[in-house]
Amino acid sequence: QVQLVESGGGLVQPGGSLRLSCAASISVFSIYAMGWYRQAPGKQRELVATITNVGSTNYADSVKGRFTISRDNAKKTVSLQMNSLKPEDTAVYYCNLGGIRGGSWGQGTQVTVSS
Numbered sequence: 002q003v004q005l006v007e008s009g010g011g012l013v014q015p016g017g018s019l020r021l022s023c024a025a026s027i028s029v030f031s032i033y034a035m036g037w038y039r040q041a042p043g044k045q046r047e048l049v050a051t052i053t054n055v056g057s058t059n060y061a062d063s064v065k066g067r068f069t070i071s072r073d074n075a076k077k078t079v080s081l082q083m084n085s086l087k088p089e090d091t092a093v094y095y096c097n098l099g100g101i102r103g104g105s106w107g108q109g110t111q112v113t114v115s116s
Contacts, residue, residue, distance in 0.1 A: 003027045003105040005096045010110030013086055017114070021081040023096030023107055030077040033099050037070060037081045039092035039112075049094065050081060063089075086114045 009021040021037065036051035050070035051059045058070055069082040079096060091114050096107040 003098060005098055005105055005107035007094065007096050007107045007110040010094060010112045012113045012115065014116050015086060015088060015114055017086050018082070018084045019086065019112060021083065021094055021096075021110060021112070023079045025077045025079075025098055027077065027098070030098075031074040035070075035072055035079040036097040036100075037079075037094055038097055038101075039090075039094045040109075041089075041092040044092075046095065052079065083112070086112075088114050090114050 004026040005023055007021060007023045009019060011019060013019050032054050034051060034053045037049040038046050039049050040046040048061050049064055050061065050068055052070045052072050060068060067083065067085045070079065072079045083090065091112060093109040093111050095109045098105045
């Protein structure tokens with residue numbers, strides 16, 4: 002059973018930065034694509050960023066140029082550096098391993114961008 006544990010969420014002012022991390026408890030991490038998704042109140046869960054097993058990245062248009070996804074296969078972690086945060090980035094952020102169909106999810110971490 003895969004466990005994904007997110008950390009790093011919190012309250013930040015507009016224009017600020019946060020770094021989210023996700024630690025995976027799985028024997029072989031490096032073969033899996035990883036991703037970050039978010040869900041705001043009253044909205045569907047949406048893609049934020051993904052990174053393949055070989056490091057290719059993909060971003061939602063709304064976060065391009067502001068967010069950076071990275072992974073450390075030795076530590077079995079994936080991170081999301083979020084800069085220039087906006088109020089519309091407020092959501093619960095979820096870590097995903099293995100894709101949205103059949104993959105595993107973390108419990109989520111709240112990110113609130115507000116003055």
